[in-house]
Amino acid sequence: MGIEGMSSRIASIQSRIIALQTQKTATTTTTQGTQGTPTAGAGDDFASYLSQAVQQAPTSGRTYQLNAKGIPTELTGYGNGKIPATALEQVGGTRHKLWAPAAEKLTQMIADAKKDGVTIGITDSYRPYAEQVDLAKRKGLYSQGGLAAKPGTSEHGWGMATDLDLNSKALSWVRENADKYGFYNTAARESWHWGFKPDKVPGLVTS
Numbered sequence: 001m002g003i004e005g006m007s008s009r010i011a012s013i014q015s016r017i018i019a020l021q022t023q024k025t026a027t028t029t030t031t032q033g034t035q036g037t038p039t040a041g042a043g044d045d046f047a048s049y050l051s052q053a054v055q056q057a058p059t060s061g062r063t064y065q066l067n068a069k070g071i072p073t074e075l076t077g078y079g080n081g082k083i084p085a086t087a088l089e090q091v092g093g094t095r096h097k098l099w100a101p102a103a104e105k106l107t108q109m110i111a112d113a114k115k116d117g118v119t120i121g122i123t124d125s126y127r128p129y130a131e132q133v134d135l136a137k138r139k140g141l142y143s144q145g146g147l148a149a150k151p152g153t154s155e156h157g158w159g160m161a162t163d164l165d166l167n168s169k170a171l172s173w174v175r176e177n178a179d180k181y182g183f184y185n186t187a188a189r190e191s192w193h194w195g196f197k198p199d200k201v202p203g204l205v206t207s
Contacts (some may be wrong), residue, residue: 063206064101064198071158072198075099080157081129088126088159096125099159101204102182102196106162109174109181118173121165123192127156147190155186160196 064072075083089103090096092110097103110120127135132151140146148154155161162183166174171191178184178194182204186195199205 062101062204064204065206066199070197070199071160072099075158075160079129080152080154081127081132083126083157083159091122091125091162094122096122096162097159098125098162098196101198101201102160102162105181105196105201106183109178109183113170113173113177116173118170119167120170120174122162123165124156124163125161126159127154129157132157142187142189155193155195160198161186162194162196163190163192164194166192 064074067073067076075087078084078087083099085097087099088097089100091098091103092107098106106122113120129151132148132154136146136148136151139148142149149156151157164170164174174183174194175185179200182196182198182201183194184197184200185191185193187193
């Protein structure tokens with residue numbers, strides 16, 4: 001991450017901390033006024049504030065370069081299935097992780113779907129190389145009629161694909177709206193597989 005990008009993210013995190021502290025103060029004041037004693041909660045310590053701020057702060061201000069195959073060059077430097085934790089980000093409150101910009105967009109998509117009464121679940125996300133090898137053994141290669149990409153080539157291995165748990169209503173919503181968040185159904189035989197395309201997100205890729 002460059003100096004400019006780091007500064008932008010730090011500023012965003014600081015803004016979130018201030019906003020969360022203000023929210024907490026207002027909540028505490030209201031609680032004291034009605035009950036006389038403040039109520040302790042998960043957001044009552046600085047570590048909680050910082051955690052929330054980091055999770056909610058977008059990677060706005062950063063742009064990325066892509067290689068000829070549309071993969072961010074910062075990821076190709078690590079290798080498929082070898083992306084470090086520092087380049088990944090948790091998707092909302094789930095256990096799943098993706099490349100940070102993809103995680104943020106998926107988190108936003110899930111939240112927006114929820115507002116429309118639609119629940120989007122996740123069954124798979126970033127897939128390390130060893131897991132790709134295991135999956136290929138168990139489910140066969142996609143090129144041979146199976147359900148796994150050749151190890152070292154999977155979109156999951158770049159942290160840029162997710163397998164979603166969708167009922168018919170959710171699948172319809174995702175098909176209609178996913179492109180607004182940079183996600184596309186990139187596996188013809190798999191309605192649950194959605195890949196992230198950075199070049200489809202305005203302002204994310206350096207031309």
